[in-house]
Amino acid sequence: MTNSKSRASVVSSSAKQQENLSYTRQILDARNTPDKDYLHSFYKLGRFLWARKLYSHLEGKRQNTLEQAVSFLIETLPRARVSIETRQPEDSIFKGVDVEKTVEEMREEGVSFGLDLPKDMADRLYNYAKTTPCTEPGYFLENKNPEEFFIDEVENGRLRGGRRVFRALVRGVNEKTGESLGNLTEPLLKDPILLSIMSKYLGYYPNRVTLHLTWSIALGTGLSEETIRKKYPPSNWHFDVAGINFATYYTYLTPVKNEEDGPHVMIPRTHVKKPMKMLWGSAKKSEELIKQHFNKNEHLNIMGPMGFGFVQDPSCLHRVKPPVHSHRLLCQLRFS
Ligand SMILES: O=C(O)CCC(=O)C(=O)O
Ligand SMILES: [Fe+2]
Secondary structure (H helix, E strand, C coil): CCCCCHHHHHHHCCHHHHHHCCCCCECCCCCCCCCHHHHCHHHHHHHHHHHHHHHHHHHHHHHHHHHHHHHHHHHHCCCCCCCCCCCCCCCCCCCCCCCCHHHHHHHHHHHEECCCHHHHHHHHHHHHHHHHHCCCCCCCCCCCEEEEEEEEECCEEECCCCEEEEEEEEEEEEECCEEHHHHHHHHHHHCHHHHHHHHHHHHCCECCCCCCECCCCCCCCCCHHHHHHHHHHHEEEECCCCCCEEEEEEEEEECCCCCCCCEEEEECCCCCCCHHHHHHCCCCHHHHHHHHHHHHHCCCCEEEEECCCCECCCCCEEEEEECCCCCCEEEEEEEC
């Protein structure tokens, strides 16, 4: 973990929601690039289906045992009242979504749609992203602090007329307004339907959620594919390894109506079935390798209006197709 101080600020701002999430103990914001955590030790096993399944089984068992122990204690100590807010499905943002069907689709296809954000929430996240400083991984000032900028300072793919920018990670806290990504996404983080989908899919209550709010910069048409791939890693085909087992909720906060608006592209079913050799080495896969094993008609370009939301098992091969004319904003919640 890169910065325990900023992590603490998000964790404390969401202390109440954690209480309500019962098991979801750690909520991390994007600025800590929490994925660094996953690059070491046994998290690497998360690329293997058998490891994800085994972990789900063991973690599910551990939580059940814990739960039984806690209820035993509560029952034997009748005066010690523990208040856990249990939200009902009718309070969900995703009221009406069929949990079983969604989980089934995730299992079969690796993706399921129909989890759109209400307009006011999408608007709030968009405004937050417009008014909060961003950073691009790998760019630092002379004093070694990350170089910060606002998204409106990126025009024609360049920051203040200077260097090229490919992506802008929105900070988890806006020091000026006191707003935080953790607070803004709180209704999502404690949404009973979303949590139910995630826990059913994973086989245990998620222990941790990481938040990412990311602008993909409109790159125009002049840059070579090779440069883009080098400078913008998620534009390469890859699978995520975000814990031992994990699943992601995505929502578009700018409309993605066509292939030039920055669609998320994936190959359904590859969470359970990947060519053997893709399981080894880097999680990033070359275009050539993908071409050898998959037809173009197996690629799914995901498009939708602002607020469009879906859940995915990001062990599926996927990538972003960078936008051409206007920046695309995506919010990701990774449950693990
Ligand atoms: O921006 C996207 O659509 C994909 C991002 C992604 O794959 C990642 O952050 O790992
Ligand atoms: Fe990814």
